Amino acid sequence: MSRISVRGFAVASATAVTAVGSVVGVASGSTAQSNDAEATAYETTTLLADIPAGQQAQVQTASLTQQADAQAIAADATAKKAAEEAARKAAAETAIKKKEAAEQAAKAAKERAEAKKAASRDAARSVTDFPVQTSYTVAQIQAMAQQMVPAGQFQCFSNIVDHESSWNYQAVNASSGAYGLFQALPGSKMATAGADWRTNPATQIKWGLNYMNSRYGSPCEAWSFWQANHWY
Template identity: 85%
Template sequence: MSRISVRGFAVASATAVTAVGSVVGVASGSVAQNNDAEATAADATLLSDIPVGQQAQVQTASLAQQADAQAIAADTTAKKDAEEAARKAAAETAIAKKAAAEKAEKEAKDRAEAKKAASRSATRDASSFPVQSSYTVAQVQAIARQIVPSGQFQCFSNIVDHESTWNYQAVNPSSGAYGLVQALPAGKMASAGADWRTNPATQIKWGLNYMNQRYGSPCDAWSYWQANGNY
């Protein structure tokens, strides 16, 4: 209590100490201390004039100050924690966005490479395949596997299965659509070769080009076919 910075209480404490010292001096018979005793008595009267609740008030004020200091410290700590959490969340968000951007970029490159590969395959000259008077389904599919990119072959095959069941001479009696991919009008396949009626390689080359140009790839064409029943 003697350390509390309250003027009135400090004076009262000091006066009380002086009073105790004066009593000890009187008991020893010192004349000089008699004067001190008189002064102390006067001081003691002053101490008795201090309100009884003053010490409790001083203690309460001190506790209030301590509580305020603790509250300020807690607020500061909470603010620092919040700032640190915000920085951490921002860093995690930035990392996630970067990863997503890199993934999207990679997927875009992969699609571009697939289209380039499809384009390269599609430009293969049909004359590189031996011309036959007729072809079995297995032979036609083997030719298609050499022209259509491996990653797109199944989608291409799905379309051909539904359009012609791999019959390169299939004709739609109502529309006149012709060949493996049922080109309409059939004569459009002449852009891939004059032998489009009898050469499945020519039909495959034209069909792959058509799917790439109109839909982006055979798999994109197959997605459209599934949704619409045609392409």
């Protein structure tokens, strides 16, 4: 190889590398280097023409390898950026869902607490509003319950009484001894609502409402449990 051809090979190699750098710069978003890249690529082609075929292959291989490496690096960076963006988006969506769930749970808990408080207040006030009688009809007992149980909870309350005693405040289970509208077992536990629990439906209604609120949160939640288990 002559001195001229050796110099040509070195210059061509360096120029090829420079051309790759220029192309990579353009790929990464630098438009200012496009003209330089084209000029350098032209110069590389011209110089390669003066180099023997075997040496041209070496120069071209080096150039293509560097170009492929640069493209791989750019692709990895793009993939990494996309993955990070997807992770941020997923985290934001998860945070929003958790916040909404917490807000709904807090709202439901507040509604249960308010319903329980209102029911207890109404029951405590209403028991003494009904004159004591020696006996009561189903219609009279239901009218008492409608005045003591919150309107939105009455149907659920009524469903439970229908299944437990058919609104018979003196109903007794022959097997277990459960007593009253709600088939309390033992019946004497209703004494917490009043000493006249055996004979006064209003006292039993007060006890039953307080029981449903304290154990399940409301008559409707107690009814949901009853439907699933056939007891409450």
